[in-house]
Amino acid sequence: MPKRRSTSVDVANLAGVSRTTVSFVLNNVPGVNISEATRQRVLEAARKLNYHPNAMGRKLVSGRSNTLGLVLRQSPEQIFADAALLRVMLGIEHAVSQQGFHVLLKPVPPDDSSGYLRLINENHVDGIILSGPRQDDREIITLHKQGVPILLMGQLPGSDIPFVDIDTVASAATAVRHLIDQGHRDIALITNAPLTYTSAQQRHAGFRQALEAAGIDFQEGWLREGDYTPASGLAAMGALLAGPRRPTAVFVASDVVAMGAIRAIKQAGLRIPDDIAVVGFDDIPFAEYSDPPLTTMHLPAYGLGWAAGERLVRLALGEGLGQTALLLEAELVVRNSSMRP
DSSP, X not given: OOOOOOOHHHHHHHHTSOHHHHHHHHTTOTTOOOOHHHHHHHHHHHHHHTXXXXXXXXXXXXXXXXXXXXXXXXXXXXXXXXXXXXXXXXXXXHHHHTTTOEEEEEEOOXXXXXXXXXXXXXXXXXXXXXXXXXXXXOHHHXXXXXXXXXXXXXXXXXXXXXXXXXXXXXXXXXHHHHHHHTTOOOEEEEOSSOTTBHHHHHHHHHHHHHHHHTTOOOOGGGEEOOOSSHHHHHHHHHHHHTSSSOOSEEEESOHHHHHHHHHHHHHTTOOTTTTOEEEOSBOOTTGGGSSSOOBEEEOOHHHHHHHHHHHHHHHHTTOOOSSXXXXXXXXXXXXXXXXXX
8 A cells, every 4th residue: 555645734733833834934935934943843844754745736626717816806007006916916826826726817996896706606716815805895705605715815804704914903003113113293194095995994903003002192184095006195195294284204004105105295395204204014116216215014925925825725625724814924124214314
């Protein structure tokens, strides 16, 4: 009788980690914060078990499309402006292709609540990664209850849909605490998206949390909504500057939106950070080349995509995930836009 081949489950059990962590380590996924001790434990477990990832993929039962849908809850204009999207998509594609799957991109504008139903109903895809869930999106909950394999990039509070994300509330609070540590108390917020999006709600909550912990009152007039685009940041910052009292710092919960906010500050003849400090969120590739270089929260975009793809494949194959929630770490990257001269 042939000896059973070791699997990633065996490696995970021996190393005392999750299967996703095993995948991260053995595929050397960049941008994911895994301690060296954990990395070595996984490598040692794989060596002991003589485990090697199966690059040829897995045989799927008949009736599958071998395709997974990536649904983006954004308009075409918002998608074009999303500088982090390419890294996310590469992570998803690289993870699922190892298992013999392909990725189908499906943009669904915010006002279209059922634009992805045909993907499932007509058997175009075997499962869905939904990026940017909205609080009012009931269709995705219905599909989940029907047993459709679904993985969120982001979170939908009140549902039990599996997701991959960072601790967005804590990360936003970290960004705002940095401004507070620089001596600022008059801090404004420009969200990354309308507050119907859960990511915007969470970044708003982190902003409020940091202010409350420092004993700083929240100013309703210093809250403006972005909409994923530089133009929305330009308009939001312009509205803040036109108010009766100008903030000394602004947390912009998206680097793309922050690019527009920076332009508005400069058009008003103000200096960054001398007159207004700016902190963003995402650490898009352009952030370190903005003028001045942008302080921001670094998101492991490729790692988020990889984890989402790897976990959705397991759902599509009928395998369990263990824990349905996976949170990766974000870290503050301090640059010139927030530091006092």
